[in-house]
Amino acid sequence: xxxxxxxxxxxxxxxxxxxxxxxxxxxxxxxxxxxxxxxxxxxxxxxxxxxxxxxxxxxxxxxxxxxxxxxxxxxxxxxxxxxxxxxxxxxxxxxxxxxxxxxxxxxxxxxxxxxxxxxxxxxxxxxxxxxxxxxxxxxxxxxxxxxxxxxxxxxxxxxxxxxxxxxxxxxxxxxxxxxxxxxxxxxxxxxxxxxxxxxxxxxxxxxxx
Numbered sequence: 159x160x161x162x163x164x165x166x167x168x169x170x171x172x173x174x175x176x177x178x179x180x181x182x183x184x185x186x187x188x189x190x191x192x193x194x195x196x197x198x199x200x201x202x203x204x205x206x207x208x209x210x211x212x213x214x215x216x217x218x219x220x221x222x223x224x225x226x227x228x229x230x231x232x233x234x235x236x237x238x239x240x241x242x243x244x245x246x247x248x249x250x251x252x253x254x255x256x257x258x259x260x261x262x263x264x265x266x267x268x269x270x271x272x273x274x275x276x277x278x279x280x281x282x283x284x285x286x287x288x289x290x291x292x293x294x295x296x297x298x299x300x301x302x303x304x305x306x307x308x309x310x311x312x313x314x315x316x317x318x319x320x321x322x323x324x325x326x327x328x329x330x331x332x333x334x335x336x337x338x339x340x341x342x343x344x345x346x347x348x349x350x351x352x353x354x355x356x357x358x359x360x361x362x363x364x365x366x367x
Contacts, residue, residue, distance in 0.1 A: 163188040163281050164209055168200035168229060169216045169244065177270060178214065178244075185274045196220065197229045210239045212277050217245040217256060224252065227259045231362050234260030240280050258299045259363045303361045306348045314341045318354050319361075 165188055169175050175193060182190045192207055194200040197219055204210065213233055217226040230241045243256045243264040253264055263280045265273060304312060317327045328338055351357045 163211050163277060164191045164207075165189065165212045165214060165277060166192045166194070166200075166203060166207065166210050166239075167214045168194045168197075168203075168219065168226070169214070170195045170219045171216070174216070174244075174267065178273060181270060181273050182277075188274065188277060197225050197232075200229050201232050204233055204237055204239075210237065211281055213237075213239055213241045214273070214277075215241055215243055215261075217243050217247060217252065224255070227252075227256050227261075227363055228359060230256060230261050231259040231359065242276060242280055255363055300361055303349060307345060311341050311345050311348075314338065315345055315357075315361075318345075319358065 165182060167175065167178055167182075167190060169178065175195070179190055179193070182188055191210065192203045194203045200213075200215065200219075204213070213230075215226045215229050215233070217224055219225045219229065226243065226245075230243065233239065233241055240262040241260060243253075243261045244267060245252070245256075245264060246267045247253075256264055263276055265276050304315060307315060313331065314327060317330060322330065324338060324342070327333075328335060331338070333341070346352060346357065349357055349360055351360055
């Protein structure tokens with residue numbers, strides 16, 4: 159038996175869940191191994207299941223707050239699976255933000271019949287010129303968010319990005335606690351955030367608030 163493409167669907171609309179379950183269920187080379195309706199459920203499911211090849215993620219999982227983009231960001235932090243965004247939005251900026259967060263592809267819901275085709279092409283393509291460009295684009299958007307930081311603040315940010323605590327950053331940089339507090343304050347102010355989680359999310363999503 160040939161390898162099945164293992165798919166997880168994260169979609170809040172029950173009607174669309176049913177539609178996509180039906181579409182994927184008819185394909186002989188793919189299997190829907192799990193469904194979730196919220197960001198938290200999707201992340202929990204991703205930790206519970208192994209060998210997931212493709213995540214199909216709706217851009218809006220609760221209202222119109224683009225939390226599917228944050229879901230994609232979390233999935234890419236912990237998984238090597240590819241993420242395809244589902245959306246009824248054709249807004250170029252929103253799609254760019256999805257790619258910045260780590261999505262490999264996207265499909266408009268009005269083109270739902272093409273979902274199997276998109277899943278296959280995304281799964282079977284190891285690396286293509288578009289993905290290379292997307293990586294460069296993500297780096298560019300990251301640099302855009304950090305352009306106003308001083309060299310010292312940039313160094314502190316890089317430690318934050320690695321997951322270091324403030325105490326550990328103090329030991330690594332040999333800066334005083336007061337100096338480090340000032341760096342944190344300036345970084346938060348320049349990027350208009352109030353904590354490290356929001357800071358990392360904003361940088362990784364290319365400025366999505």
